[in-house]
Amino acid sequence: MLSSPSSSSKPIRPAADLNSLLSFEERSQLDLVLDHFLDKGCIEETEGGLSEGERFWMTRECIIRYLKGSKWHSSQAITRIEATLAWRREVGVDDITAESVEPEAVCGKAVVLGFSTSAEPLFYITPSKRDTEPSDRQFKHIVWIWERCGDLMGPGVESVVVLLNCDKRPSASLSSKVRIILQMMTHHYPYRVGAAHVQNTPFVLNAFLSLVWPFIDPQTKSKVDMKGKVVELGHVERETLMAEFGGDLEFEYKHDEYYPYLAQLAASKRADAMQRWRSLGGSVGISEWDVKTWEDEEEPTSSSMRDDGDLKTMIREEMLEQTRIPVVDCIY
Incomplete structure (x- = not known):
């Protein structure tokens, strides 16, 4: 009951390009947030930049969630994301291990x-x-x-x-x-x-x-x-x-029985997703549709799996499209 839900409840990837599901203005705001983190030298793990775990956390969908929570104002979303990054570092979210908190789980x-x-x-x-x-x-x-x-x-x-x-x-x-x-x-x-x-x-x-x-x-x-x-x-x-x-x-x-299984399953899924993320360039803004998969499904494929790995260029190219499709809301 932990590994995968019933097939009938799994979301189906939209047939249209993911960016075309956003309005032109929303795509513009998304690009501004991406520009902020990409242009600040946050792609590489340098002093003042983002760690690999932080870049992996900052998926396309993650950024959109912050944009929605900020009424699609990029500056507010950037402020909120940076506040969360500071909080995650203070708490040590990426460093919490199953063993360190296990006494609370017994x-x-x-x-x-x-x-x-x-x-x-x-x-x-x-x-x-x-x-x-x-x-x-x-x-x-x-x-x-x-x-x-x-x-x-x-x-x-x-x-x-x-x-x-x-x-x-x-x-x-x-x-x-x-x-x-x-x-x-x-x-x-x-x-x-x-x-x-x-x-x-x-x-x-x-x-x-x-x-x-x-x-x-x-x-x-x-x-x-x-x-x-x-x-x-x-x-x-x-x-x-x-x-x-x-x-x-x-x-x-x-x-x-339960706790070791949960820890191992989650770690395995995370490792598999991170391996696919790295193969796509290991940058911020990569879609969860491209790095995640259900246990009983084949590896995801996407047009974003390019050799150049230039995510920002790809997004800017797609923004030239004038197709406007109503926004698909995320579950709150």
Whole structure:
């Protein structure tokens, strides 16, 4: 249930060129962001430049998510991306290992298991299973799991379905954790939450959410379900949903079996994607459609797989096309 969703739920690559799915103005804004990072000498790993992991993270779709979160203003998107790069370096996102956060995983309080009807990874969080004291490692564990969700996403999938069960959790502590996670998602993972289902919401958390609710974007609000109606809303099939959320899946967490498998699977998928990314030039702005694949599919092919690897030239050539097709929104 971790390696690949059902074939019927997998996104299909658009028949049209990916850039033609954006308006001319949107493509112009995208090119400005690419120019900023390419022209600053960020292609090579030099002092002040981006590391290989950071360039790999900054895919075409990643940049577009930041542009959408900035109302398609390139300058704001650049500021937000640079702020996230600083945050990722401060937290050490690319340096967090499965071993370093494993003590937080033993109890099974955060589990990735199965996929939604849109092929999004399902991320279950049960704070009541916590068996360690509050620490920086707890936060890094959530970050590590979230990053692994990204590794498990196939081409065309950009978001995660979060399922939070608040049963038996002390309210004040839970509210603090939710606030930290909300801040992280808002600032550093825009358009990455496809849906959020919460059940057994305690009074204090409800009070906290009522205070911040007026300031939350309407699109975000539409993705939040506070009554745990996962199946009713059509986000997950009942047979693949954990029983605690009303599904038929009786899942017993066995750390010695689950955790090594998740770590190995995610690492393998990431390594394969990075190898394809390197073959395309190893630059910022390469499409996830070209570097990701499902386990049961052939290697992706694309017109972007050119010998010259000049991504910026390719984009500028494609921008000369005057075809305008309505924008296809990413899942928020």
